[in-house]
Amino acid sequence: MREVMIIGGGASGLVAAIVAARRGTQVCIVERLSRVGKKILTTGNGRCNMTNTRMSAKQFHSYDQVDFDVVLNQFGYEDCKAFFMELGIMPLVEGSKVYPLSEQATTVLDVLRMEIERLGVEVLTDTKIIALKKKAGVWELRSETGEVYQAQKVIVATGGMTNTSLGCDGLGYELLKKVGHTLKTPYPILVHLLSSSPYCKMMKGTKIKANVKAFANGKLGREEYGEVLFTEDGLSGPPIFQISRVASLAALKKQSCEVILDLFPEISEDEMTSLIYERITAHPERTIEQLFIGMLHKRVIIPVLKAAQIESIHRTVEQLEYDEVMRLVGILKSFKFEVQGTRGYKFAQVTAGGITVGEIDLHTMASLKTKNLYITGEVMDVDGDCGGYNLQWAWATGYIAGQSVSRNEE
Ligand SMILES: Cc1cc2nc3c(=O)[nH]c(=O)nc-3n(C[C@H](O)[C@H](O)[C@H](O)COP(=O)(O)OP(=O)(O)OC[C@H]3O[C@@H](n4cnc5c(N)ncnc54)[C@H](O)[C@@H]3O)c2cc1C
Structure with missing residues (x-):
């Protein structure tokens, strides 16, 4: 039997493994893909926007009222910077977004993998966990190919539903539902918006700076300024990603949604x-x-x-x-564009919704439903704005869970 098994070798799982192993805990990561951390390589357009100097609870969202500061106070921007600097990553700050100085996401994964190796963390790749249950106080994890692994403690770090080729298809939700957790309906965010407006197609490929307002059922949901990109089927670009949460939630609730562009916000x-x-x-x-x-x-x-x-x-x-x-x-x-939803999980960066946060102790990331189970990262009903906040949440919750599993509570 292993001391700790981590299901999912993504951002939060890797940090949890490092923190726990540094504290002398025997850790094993189980990853369904052929290698760990594949999603990290795609982040920030291959540059990995790993965190943000402007860090506050305002940049995080959930269906419920959540005290995000409980997590950020334990592992905020400075802690994140220190953690990665210690691993060898020098930060590059652009505005408030933070990237590795190498501007290569691969280097972020490299240092995480080197540390995992140095600490002797066991890594089982090509191992997809399809069932999780507790038998006589011991966790049993069953893989797709029938192997059964036993562990004293388990961290579920399986991510959300975005980008199935990067290992995330919502299987983590099913594992957690079977052990008593509830799911807040997921929906894709940080994603292109679909619009049937003929003007999108006419302006396809054009980028313009505009103030963007998103309305759901006529109510202003969010406002952002930045460069909008028109595409064949809708709207894209940083401010559109930022407001996509409003449009995606509206689609989920079958509400109308429109995006209004002010092409000259500085002029009345x-x-x-x-x-x-x-x-x-x-x-x-x-x-x-x-x-x-x-x-x-x-x-x-x-x-x-x-x-x-x-x-x-x-x-x-x-x-x-x-x-x-x-x-x-x-x-x-006020250039109006009716929006009919998003391009969906295949193109989205992040999943909003997920496992109910009230069922997790944010001081430890421990499940409040069952003992010796911990939950981290995007599988939870927490999402962050575009700008390094989702990785920050993953690193932070992984860090806290890594500490918790290596604490002897008996
Ligand atoms: C294209 C793209 C760009 C992004 N850019 C940024 C960015 O620049 N900045 C930012 O902050 N955020 C960014 N994000 C979001 C960020 O990558 C995620 O929020 C973050 O990686 C979530 O970490 P996680 O540990 O919860 O899950 P993940 O990093 O998704 O890791 C989950 C891991 O679990 C594995 N897994 C899942 N189910 C199982 C199973 N049943 N058994 C075994 N293994 C399993 C998966 O294969 C995966 O490796 C981006 C996302 C995408 C898709």
């Missing part, structure tokens, strides 16, 4: 009206189609004119009616 509607009239006065000979050249991305001009229902765009700007100018102002300040 009145100022925009004056600006358009100034441009008309400066170049009365130009056509309506030419009015916004130099002010808007050229691929955005026709969609804006169409959305504002401006006919006969080859007229001169002098012929624009007041109503038409007002409609143009309306679109430039």
